[in-house]
Amino acid sequence: MSKKVAFLQGNEAASYGALYAGCNFFAGYPITPSTEVAEVMSVELPKIGGKFIQMEDEIAASAAMMGAALAGFKTLDSTSGPGLSLKQELIGMACISEIPCVIYNVMRGGPSTGMPTGPSQSDVMCAKWGTHGDHPAICLVPSTVQETYEEMIRAFNLSEKYRTPVLVMPDEIVAHMRERVVFPEPGEIAIEPRRTPTVPPEQYKPYDTSFGDVPPLAAFGTGYKFHVTSLNKGQDGFPTTKAEWVQAEEERQVRKVEANADDIIEFEEFQLDDAEVVIVAYGSTSRSARYAVNEARKQGIKAGMFRLKTFWPFPYKQLTALTGRIKGFITPEMNLGMCHGEVERAAQGKVPVMGIFRVDGEPINPDQILDKIKEVK
Amino acid sequence: MAFDYEKYIRPGKLPHIWCPGCGHGIVMKGLIRAMDSLKLDMAQTAIVSGIGCASRLPGYMDCCTLHTAHGRAAAFATGVKLAKPEMNVILVGGDGDGTAIGGNHFIHACRRNIDMTYIILNNKIYGMTGGQFSPTTPTGAKASTTPYGNPDPCFDIAKLAIGAGATFVARGTSFHANQIDKLIAEAIQHKGFSVVEIMDDCPTTYGRRNKFKSVIEMMNHLKEIAVPVKAAEKMTAEQLQGKVLTGVLYKDETKTEYTAEYAKVIERAKAAK
């Protein structure tokens, strides 16, 4: 039997990917250019007995999503730049309280209201540094509609596996383009279940590290009575200011993601084996970069692409490893150098890193990248 | 016989953090008596709060408790209730948390008429941060940020709730301790969004700045200003000057409850599939 195929928009694919992953609760607030996710979820969720709610603002949407997550649901919230700014407060709480959830954020021009219908890649730093305090960050950056579908599934899996919020952030071009999507069969892609407690309710502690860096999470209404707070907490879930507990808990929250970076980081190596010039790209920009690499090869230039699928944790190690054999990196992106700075960290001054930055609402075209490839000596 | 409050409190959590004479403990006792009278299953009950002195209440209660970010209790609780409508969801918080930073969430929870009970402990001040004026601080009152007297007009929380669509609104005071449990119990039993405002006091940050010599004086003030709704019917506007009405102020059992309405959405979606 052949697989089901559809011609979908990125935002629609994201919604169906979430449903495949077992999403059964959506809370959101309308915002261009991500609203189609809310629209699809409002149609699909009630059909399977799931819940959809449109809240009064973006903060409320995240709050409702996290409340439902604590009641045992797999939850999604979708937004764009200004909404992502508002959500930072609760992304921080999801990190410290360790509430699994997925936030889908379509990157549009910013700052502030910026360019609501224009593409951008300028939220990638906000995904890591937007909320205050030390915290883990997982951020996925798909570049095709098919990949948006698949990365949504991976996002839900990672959020459950590491009990932390996960952001999926296509740029507006990927979110609004239409492409062919081949749907996986049920069961074809493994779905990570929530790790729930094995101990009886009276022994349960919501942050019990005797079960490892990612403690099991009970659901409200299943017999487990426990406390969740946005304050620094001890293993029992109650607030604490005890220095050694606070230190240990904060370090664990970051460690559970950083120490598993190899499990979380995914990337594509395109024509990289003998490449002398390496383009580090993500999202729709990587599509122009792929074209430019092919053109450069036709002209005898050994170009290649390291395409990020996971932006956070950032693949420093993998990029640093390339510095011994390449002439330089090129970072085309629709911002003023966000990924660029991280690639510079990875390059450690051993090779030049040249940026192509656009924030004018226009995509970076292959010619721009090709011209830059030719500049690398 | 002495009431066994500790049956509902997590072991080892007392004494609580509230200051001497703070009425929050009196309200918490009222909530416990209400839950006891209704024989609520604690494992099927969630208490949700935001940030502030009153928002520390859930931490003491032996049920599913969620202490969220400042002002966000109603939005979190909405998620819990919509996910699991079979659970009892109770919100607790202060006047600043609920009607300033959380004002938007509060009015929309009222509008949706989702079956939860919001207990607002109105002590007219931001206590935890040291006594700044809140949306319910009376005009002219002193707070740490209104040293020359408060220029702001204030909210009437009950009227705000009624205007926004809550279907059960009641008010009590921490002086009228015996009434608190009855108001809360009736609110919990009401199918829809219920608001119970308890006029409370903060001797530490409000009383001392506003010429109340003691906790007792603040308690007696609550006694003096409270007028039961029935009694108020026979009073003139002049007589009601400076008073607050207490008891069940509003009840509407005709409006559809949100999770019941959403259950119908599910039915319609399944039928259309």
Next chain:
Amino acid sequence: MEKKLPKIEIIEKYCKGCHICVEFCPTKVLEMQGFVAAVKNLEACIKCMQCELRCPDFAIKVITE
């Protein structure tokens, strides 16, 4: 018939010394001893439970038969 007196238990580690129980006792059974409430005159107790009801600190239990 002899009057049956209740037992008034004051949990000193919970009491914060707010005076509410002392002031609102209609028969002046309680007093402050230093920073905590104490029973001064149990004989006068009419078991109205006001002290237990009003104590904000869960510090008083009036145990009757």
